[in-house]
Amino acid sequence: MASVFFHVDLDAFFASVERRDNPQFAGKPIIVGALPGRRGVVSTCSYEARAFGVHSAMLVSEALQRCPQGIFLPVRMERYAEVSRQVMAILRSFTPDLKQLSIDEALLDMTGTQRLWGTSKEAALKIKKSISEELGLTVSIGIGANRYVAKVASGYRKPDGLTIVAEGEEQGFMASLPLEKLWGAGEKTRQGLASLGIFSIADLQKISEERLRTKFGKAGARFLHVAAYGQDSGVFQDDVVSHSISTERTFQRDTFDRNMVLDLLRQFSDELIARLWSEQAVSYSLGIKLRYDDFSSTNRQCLRSSGYRASEEIYDDAVTLLDKYWDKDRPLRLVGMGLFNLQSKDTLQAELFDNGHDKERTAQQAILKLQEGGKGKITRARFLGDLHAKKSPS
DNA sequence: TCTGGGGTCCTAGGACCC
């Protein structure tokens, strides 16, 4: 049976949620992001704002110049996440085989659903109708025989678009698009392609993979070659598991103030440990990111023999890294902190069961058990963690 | 008043082992 994939993309998502939550903004240019007067950029803006030349990632100061009558709103991420969950629930009622790619888009495997929902076009219109009636939002949908071309197709016509690329027409469809629409090839890649005399997707289809290899390496060349033909190199096939969680903040003014940085690290530590718990995950690796006034940045990580269990542990390691690597002659523009190599507790338990390190396994399982108890048992978890650290071969 | 915040993946290079 031929595969059928839908890529569903919410139109101007953050701005659309704000308009729906605030009916008085209907028809007005809504600009969600940093507030004017502060450091920052536009996150999302409504189509009314785009008519003034405002777009994502634009400096808010510039957006204000272009669109002084714009309605500037702060990002309410929790609200958008809530609406996103409602959208995904609707999509899941059309197929259980759904992969959420980000807060505002998902890939649906609709293979074999014809008897249930009709043709691809009929199914897509039903999805649009449900989301519009139940949530008051519009989506653009791309349909194709593989995930990659479906993703590209959803961006073909927006907002409220529907683009179907029939099987066998991928190459022609891609050739009709400008290079900017080649998902996965950004500014740097386009510069590299230009140096090879390639300025369009049609050009790219004509060049051999071997020639691309000299410039982009094996994996890069493979990706470009396959993508140019509208085929799937597997970029969207990986499991959607969270591998890291991180947070960062840009200061309003670049700073030398260590205490101010420490305050932030403390906040970050609390936030990260909470997210780690809510993801039911374990991490043994912490990193900090320092960005200086010239925009250069440094990332430094450290490992820990037992998983992070408390905000204090994260904070202490972060401070150690900060003091070791912050070049104190230079003011900081941004500080970030993250936990890496996250593993779900389930996976970890299965692996421990396999590897035969009895002592380690026993100690870690004891820790996991205590972690599941949550915040109240941290003191005992810490005690066991020390025990484990001694026994671990490391 | 230049350049946010949260992620993923790939690659180069060093450490270490055989």
Place this chain on the structure above:
DNA sequence: TCTGGGGTCCTAGGACCC
């Protein structure tokens, strides 16, 4: 004391996306 090459693991940085 000097030496090659391969494999693997880890870290840092960069490209990319939303």
